[in-house]
Every structure is written in structure tokens, then in C-alpha cells.
Amino acid sequence: MIPPSPQNLVDCSTSYGNHGCNGGLMSKAFKYIIDKDGIDSNKVYPYDGKDGKFRYSAQGRAGYCWSFRFLPHGNEKALQYTVATVAPVSVAISSTLGTFRSYKGEYIMIQDAL
Structure with a gap:
């Protein structure tokens, strides 16, 4: 398994109602991953530990999600x-x-x- 990037979610799922380094909900993160057709790998999108700018690229995708419950x-x-x-x-x-x-x-x- 290729580790997914937490920083990808910190930076990019705020438009889904998450709050970057101030937290968020898994359901909103999953909706982001579904809509963007994936999440980058931790290697391509390393953890910075601070809110950053959106830089997701499908070429670095570690995985995807099509549903959750x-x-x-x-x-x-x-x-x-x-x-x-x-x-x-x-x-x-x-x-x-x-x-x-x-x-x-x-x-x-x-x-x-x-």
C-alpha cells in the first residue's frame, strides 16, 4: 500500500468544510477524494504540518475512494x-x-x- 498524503487533505479539503490544521471530518475528506478522483501519495505531497496551498496532482495519486458509509x-x-x-x-x-x-x-x- 502506498501511504496517502494527510497534507493533501489539510490543504485541499477546506472547500468541503474541513478546517486545515484545525481539524475536520472524515466524511468531508472522503467526499473530496471522491470528487477529485484520488489523493496524492505522502511521497509526492509530504506533510508540512501547516496550512498550505492546493497542489494535488493526479500523477502522484496513491489511491481513490468511490464510496463510504x-x-x-x-x-x-x-x-x-x-x-x-x-x-x-x-x-x-x-x-x-x-x-x-x-x-x-x-x-x-x-x-x-x-
Whole structure:
């Protein structure tokens, strides 16, 4: 697998309602990738860690997406089925939670486990 470019999304999905380095939603990133027919590779579009100018090029494409859907919250069976029959699965963590902002180590306690 060729790693996709997070910076591509930081720079280019703002017109879809994402906020560059200030965050965004996976659904909006997927809509951008669908509409642009791909996402650049991390090698071609390396991470800068700051908001930048749009510079996507289909020649550097690492992958594409043609659809996505949300799984029911807390439904481990749905997750197992999806991983086994559809894959890949993307997971997001809400960094707006106060408990996440105070995270200081390599271990995160998951309060709402599946």
C-alpha cells in the first residue's frame, strides 16, 4: 500500500468544510477524494504540518475512494463484518473531548469500548 498524503487533505479539503490544521471530518475528506478522483501519495505531497496551498496532482495519486458509509456506534458485529467483507476501515478520534486534550502518554483509556 502506498501511504496517502494527510497534507493533501489539510490543504485541499477546506472547500468541503474541513478546517486545515484545525481539524475536520472524515466524511468531508472522503467526499473530496471522491470528487477529485484520488489523493496524492505522502511521497509526492509530504506533510508540512501547516496550512498550505492546493497542489494535488493526479500523477502522484496513491489511491481513490468511490464510496463510504458509517457503521453503527458500538456495534462490534458490524465492524467485524465490514473488516472481513469490505475493508479498509477508517477510525476517527474526537480531540474535542477534555480527556483527550490532557493525554500525555502512549496509553489511552477507552471509556466507551465496543
